[in-house]
Amino acid sequence: MAVEQSIHILRQIRSRYVQAKLWLYALQAIAVAAVGIAIFSRWRFEVPVLAFVAISMIIAAILYVALRWRSVSQTSLQQVARHLNRQYPALEDSTEMLLHEPQNLLQRLQQQKIAGVLQELHPEKEKTYTLRSTASYVALGLALVLTAGILYLPAAPLPDPKQSPEVQITFPDAPAAAADTATTxxxxxxxxxxxxxxxxxxxxxxxxxxxxxxxxxxxxxxxxxxxxxxxxxxxxxxxxxxxxxxxxxxxxxxxxxxxxxxxxxxxxxxxxxxxxxxxPDEAPAIEISKPKEYTEIRLGEPQRVSLQAKLTDDYGIREANMIATVAKGTGEAVKFREEKMKLNLSGNSRSYSINQTLDLQKLGMSFGDELYFYLQAWDNHRGYTRSETFFVQIEDTTIVEASFDMTAGVNPVPEYFRSQRQIIIDTEKLLKEQRSISKAEFQERSNNIGIDQKLLRLRYGKFLGEEFESGIGPGGGIPEGAGGHEEAQHFEGDGHDHPEFENQNSPEALLDPYLHKHDQEGEATIFEPAVKAKLKGALAQMWEAELRLRTFKPKEALPFEYMALRMLKDVQQSQRAYVAKTGFEAPPLKEPELRLTGELNKITPLNERNTIKQKQQYPDTKAALNWLARYKQNGKYKPSDAALLERAGQELAQRAVNTPGQNLRALQDMRQLISEVRTGDGKLCASCLATVEHALTALLPPAAQTPQPKQVMRSKLAQEYMKQLEQ
Incomplete structure (x- = not known):
């Protein structure tokens, strides 16, 4: 009987614990749900966001109670027994034995002992657990206060998005007495x-x-x-x-x-x-960052131009393109070809970015040709914008530029420089066809171009007295600073003359520095030393190009070929001789003898006379300013003066059309003055008078400056002051 009664006590403790715990969770859920119900009952579905928040709070409170009830309802007698063991040390941690059948005599005796102790403690009359419910009661109280505030306190009305904005129009001339019966x-x-x-x-x-x-x-x-x-x-x-x-x-x-x-x-x-x-609708804006306004493509540089630009408009760009004009030829034989090119646009309709490359070879351009291009854009309305014209020119080495304009050039030296350009053209053609020809043919053509380069090098070596090849190559043909090769050694039979004088005091040795020798290398006198150094540098570049062409490396030889052509062009430019042009020089006029000696008897004066009537500007404005000046003196006015102010207001309104917001206050004050003058209510608005007078005065054009008579200074101090200023 004692054991059964103890089990009954355990069940009572569990029931009271579950009820208290569920009530605690219910208080917390009620606090949240009360706020949600108050929000929903106040605004319902008028504000979708608040309605969603309120419904979410109510659903969350219900789910919270449901989940907590499930977890609390699963509390077992085993957990209650362990709790009693922790609460009462007299139970000797054996309360759980009451829930099981004893297996032996010792367990039976211990079970009877624990049942007696549990009955003596009377736990069913005590609260064997502690729940922290103070915070829950405080939260419930705050939630109820907030709920009352939402339901009963006045709140600002929420804006209705469907309601149209109200526009207020004022009538300053409307009589107040008839406000009830007038049309409004x-x-x-x-x-x-x-x-x-x-x-x-x-x-x-x-x-x-x-x-x-x-x-x-x-x-x-x-x-x-x-x-x-x-x-x-x-x-x-x-x-x-x-x-x-x-x-x-x-x-x-x-x-x-x-x-x-x-x-x-x-x-x-x-x-x-x-x-x-x-x-206003703004025209499209074109901003070009690359290239520059003038671009020259030098020899050896890729014949491509990078185009980077930005097109913007306030409402959108409808169309944009580029107009390119290619000019070929010179003088009267120049030909022009115009093309319309599409632009690679990226971005939205209001802002486009352009980043593309213009291939000049695809446009059919060659050395000496010029390209003129500009961008143009149209917006969705009537806006049109055209950029500045940009120039791109490919350098032409065959054209010689004069050092000054008013001269006629004479070229005493034959122009042998086209051959080097032909070698460059052949090398570039070989590189383009490298993939389509066999390796043997490629090597053969490269070697042939190298032979042509050698012949051209020997051809120009004659200008330096290099009839033999001993001085050409590393060290021999490179001037100081043009190469880093060691000096070549000279041996007997290499083609050079090596004068050796056994006696340095002999007449031949003494005269050697002053002799004019044509048959020795390095002693040619056709060119000046500076030009001679440039030509030696060109020959050195030809040597390097020949070396790479002979070793089947035409791509590496191309930069040396370009450099040789540039140096040869500099030599050509430096050897131009110029003479001044001759022209007709007119004799001086005898001005003192011929001046005012003509016959004037047949000249008749003009009898026609034109009379120009100057129209007075702003007559009503000037009359209104005079009326304002009279009113300030005597303070009198008549109802008929309102017509004068009406006309002055029309002139002010015409001026204010271009800048409506500038004279708006003055026009409103003018309207008030007209109303007061018509009704004759007494004294007029002082601030309105000042505003109107200032606006009418600013409307008049500035007065023309006229000379003023000199004022007589009666004060001696003023006369002395003016005298000091004049000094």
Whole structure:
């Protein structure tokens, strides 16, 4: 009986623990769900985001309780027994034996002992566990306070995205006494439809001061409390156009390409001035970073040009291309060929990047040809932009440039320099055909070009007195600084004359430095020393090119061939001789003898007379300024003076069309002054008078400067001061 009663006590402890734990978790879930229910009941589905948050909080609270109940309900008597062992040391860690049948006498005795101890402790009357529920009660209290705040405290109304923005129009001339019976505007809606080239959708304006795209259509829709006798839209105080009446109110639509000022006239009462500014359509912008405006491709450089540019537009680019013109020939035989080339555009329609390479050989260009190109772009409207013209020229070694313009050139030296260009052309052709020919043919052609290079080298060596090849090659033909080879040694029979004088004091040895020797290498006097050094350098480059051509390396020989051609061209330029041109020189005129000696009896004066009438500028503005000056003196005015201010306001409005926002305040103050003058309510608005006077004064052109008479200085001190200034 004691054992069964102990098991009953364990079950009671477990039941009370599960109930307390579930109540603790329920408090936490109620705190979260209460806030979610308050949010949902306050805004429901009017704000989708808040509704989603509220529903999520409620679902999370329910799932939290369900998961906790599942975990707590799985608490077993075994766990309760282990908890009692930790709570009461008198149980000797043997409470779990009450849940099992004893296997022997010792276990039976121990089981009876523990059952008696458990009954003496009366754990069913005590709380054998501790739950931290204070935080849960605090969270529940805060949640209830927050819920009450959401439900009962006033909150700012949320904006309705479907509601159109309200536009307010003021009528400063409307009489206050008839405000209850007069026709008023209840609602005004302004819709702006941008033109098709912008790619924008129609939108509604929230302010009567508009700033629209060029060519946009503006639609005013007005609803009044009573039918209006006259409802007009007045532009620049000149063009008054009537609204069209419909079932829903009054409408007026028009497209605008120029800035303007407008007012709305309701039954003869004018509203304040409002601006309509125009956003102009900008032309496309072209920015070219590569190449430079003038590019020259020298010998040996690749005949390609890198093009890098950027095209931008405010609304989008419709088309872009490049116009390239190739010029071939010189003088009267020049020929031009124009081509339209596509551009490799990358990016969106408003900003394109160009990065491509122009192959001049594909354009049919050769040495001496020129390329002129420019970029052009069109936007979606009427914008067109053309870039600057860029020049690309391939250097031509056959053309000799004069050192100065007004001279005639004489060439005493034959032009033998085309052969080196032919060797370069043959080498480049061999490299292009290398893959399509056999190896034996490639080597044979390379060797033949090397032989041609040798013959050309020997040909130019004669100008230096090198009839033999002993001085050509490493060391012999390279001037100082052109190569790093060791000096070649000379031996007997190598073709050189080596004068040896046994006696250094002999007449031959003494005269040797002063003799003019034509038959010795290095003693030729056809060229000056500087030109001679350049020619030696060219021969050294030919030697290097020949060496690589003979060893079947034409690609490595090509740079030396180009360098040899450049040095030969420098030699050619330096050997030009020039003589000045001769021309006709007119005799001097005898001006003192012939001046004013002509016959004037047949010359008749003109009798025609033209009278030019100068139109006075801004007459009403000047009259209004005079009226303002008189009013400041006597403070009197008449209702008929309002017409003068009306005309002055029209001139000010005409000037303010280009800059609508500048004189808007002055026009509004002018409208208030006109209303006060018509009604005759007494003293006029002082601030309005100052603003209008300043605007009208700025409207007048600057006065022409006229000489002023010298003022008489009556003060001696002033006379002395002016005297010191004049000194």
């Amino acid at each position: 505007i209840e609602q005004i809606e302004i819709t702006v439809t941008p033109p098709a080239y912008t790619g924008k959708k129609a939108y509604k304006a929230d302010n009567p001061n508009l700033r629209v795209e060029e060519g946009a259509t503006v639609n005013w829709r007005i609803r009044t409390n009573k039918p209006a006798k006259a409802l007009q839209l007045e532009l620049n105080e000149q063009q008054a156009q009537t609204f069209k009446q419909s079932k829903t109110g009054y409408t007026f639509s028009r497209s605008f390409s120029q800035p303007t000022l407008y007012t709305i006239n309701l039954n003869g009462q004018k509203s304040a001035f409002y601006t309509l500014e125009i956003i």
